[in-house]
Amino acid sequence: MPIHEKSLIRPENLQTHDELVLDGVDVSGHWSTFIQSRVVTDYNEALEDEIAGLPGGEYIHRCWQCGSCTNSCTVNAINPDFNPRFWIYLIRMGMEDELLRDKDIIWQCVSCNKCTYACPRDVVPEGVMKATAHWLELKGHRPKSPSILFDEVFSEQVFATGKIEEGRTLRGFFKRSGQPLMQDWLVEMVKRMIRHLPLKLLTAMGLANLVRPRTRGWGPARAAIEEYVHEQEAKQRQALGLDELVKAAERNVTARNIADAAE
Numbered sequence: 001m002p003i004h005e006k007s008l009i010r011p012e013n014l015q016t017h018d019e020l021v022l023d024g025v026d027v028s029g030h031w032s033t034f035i036q037s038r039v040v041t042d043y044n045e046a047l048e049d050e051i052a053g054l055p056g057g058e059y060i061h062r063c064w065q066c067g068s069c070t071n072s073c074t075v076n077a078i079n080p081d082f083n084p085r086f087w088i089y090l091i092r093m094g095m096e097d098e099l100l101r102d103k104d105i106i107w108q109c110v111s112c113n114k115c116t117y118a119c120p121r122d123v124v125p126e127g128v129m130k131a132t133a134h135w136l137e138l139k140g141h142r143p144k145s146p147s148i149l150f151d152e153v154f155s156e157q158v159f160a161t162g163k164i165e166e167g168r169t170l171r172g173f174f175k176r177s178g179q180p181l182m183q184d185w186l187v188e189m190v191k192r193m194i195r196h197l198p199l200k201l202l203t204a205m206g207l208a209n210l211v212r213p214r215t216r217g218w219g220p221a222r223a224a225i226e227e228y229v230h231e232q233e234a235k236q237r238q239a240l241g242l243d244e245l246v247k248a249a250e251r252n253v254t255a256r257n258i259a260d261a262a263e
Contacts, residue, residue: 009035042097046241051091053239054134055232056127063088069115069125075108082108084115084125087132099132100141107133107145138240149177155229159222162215165208 013035019028044050051057067085075082082105090099099106109129116126136142144152153172157164174181194202215221236242 040095042095044094044096047094047096047099048092050240051128051131051135054131054138054236056124056129056134057131058127059121059123060088060091060128060131062121063092063123064121065089066120068118068120069123072114072118074110074112074114079105079108081105084109084129088123088125088128091128091132100136103136103142106136107142107147109133134236135240138236138242146173146177149173152176159226160214161212162218162221163213165205165212167205167209168212 015035017028021027048060052060063085065085065088069088070076070083070085073082073084076084081102087099087102087106090096106129109126111126111130113126116124119125133145134148137144137148150169150173153176154164154169157169157172170186171181173179174183
């Protein structure tokens, strides 16, 4: 399905002529604007399957490009360049390089789920955006986003103790994302907690930061969760062909070592 929005035409693909007369008609300036033809050289026929192989992207094939996701998008209302419908179109067309031009804003989805509620085809666009952001990171096209870093810190704490301690999670996230611990909003929140929360609760929260309590009998549950996570990660690597890339790199290293030894 063709894209007609003027905002989606890259400026470098627009050609104008200050002076142009065709068959005696002056079409100079705006009237002579042409869209330069684009030869697609970046086609990746597996792109849709790769996104569909990641959590959240399973139903991308249902999209019929109605635009309900973008029209309802919270981020699009602030930044028109954030366009889920257009990115889903690029993914389904296999236009990987074109998708990568927006790699620095795709991850900014705030998971408000307005797009998912508006979608008439149950594509779950919010999930597709998260899958696409995950794909960018797995493929090495951009560093891990803050949301992914937070998910990692949160998950690691659950795996280790079977509990969530908010203070430890925040400290771990700030450290991993390179942010200072003393932030104005956090200082203000702590002040309000001290003023309004019961002393018993504040004491329990303080002790949790020191002793790191664990859920009783958590070992078997942790083992089961970690096994499931490893299985899912293996499926994702397989969907993206990452295992084959690793094996190919290992074969290249082995071949170079053999060649060096022969010399």
